[in-house]
Amino acid sequence: MKKLIVSLVLAQAFLISNAVAEDKKGQEIFESKGCAICHKSDIDTIGPSLKTIATHYLGKERDLLSYLKGQGTPIVDPARASAMDPQLIKIRSLFEDEMKALAEYIVSADDRPF
Ligand code: HEC
Numbered sequence: 001m002k003k004l005i006v007s008l009v010l011a012q013a014f015l016i017s018n019a020v021a022e023d024k025k026g027q028e029i030f031e032s033k034g035c036a037i038c039h040k041s042d043i044d045t046i047g048p049s050l051k052t053i054a055t056h057y058l059g060k061e062r063d064l065l066s067y068l069k070g071q072g073t074p075i076v077d078p079a080r081a082s083a084m085d086p087q088l089i090k091i092r093s094l095f096e097d098e099m100k101a102l103a104e105y106i107v108s109a110d111d112r113p114f
């Protein structure tokens with residue numbers, strides 16, 4: 001029984017550290033591609049804040065992934081969607097797992113402590 005508990009705890013710790021690593025990778029991409037210039041954590045500036053974007057996309061991570069791949073429809077501020085066209089081109093060459101990490105990072109803004 002003790003062994004089982006220990007391995008469950010370890011498995012849990014592994015899952016958490018994995019999630020944290022994903023979040024970090026997403027953040028690195030977000031910063032290195034210049035997204036952070038227009039998107040701040042919790043205040044709308046040139047672009048909507050990560051928090052604003054996250055509230056629109058929470059539970060719709062697949063839609064966000066499609067959007068980032070240039071295959072989706074903008075839902076946050078569609079009237080200004082053209083501002084994102086050159087940005088989406090910048091991330092077109094990301095691998096699938098990098099796209100996912102980026103999407104994860106964006107939606108996790110809703111529960112990230114600031
Ligand atoms: C030059 C400023 C600027 C930069 C740089 C920028 N964005 Fe944006 N972004 C905007 C504006 C303005 C909007 C609002 C338009 C909209 O919501 O469609 C927006 C909207 C978005 C949205 C919401 C789209 C929706 O559904 O409406 C996402 C997601 C997003 N940006 C991600 C990114 C990512 C990822 C990067 C980096 C590759 C990035 N942005 C870089 C200005 C910028």
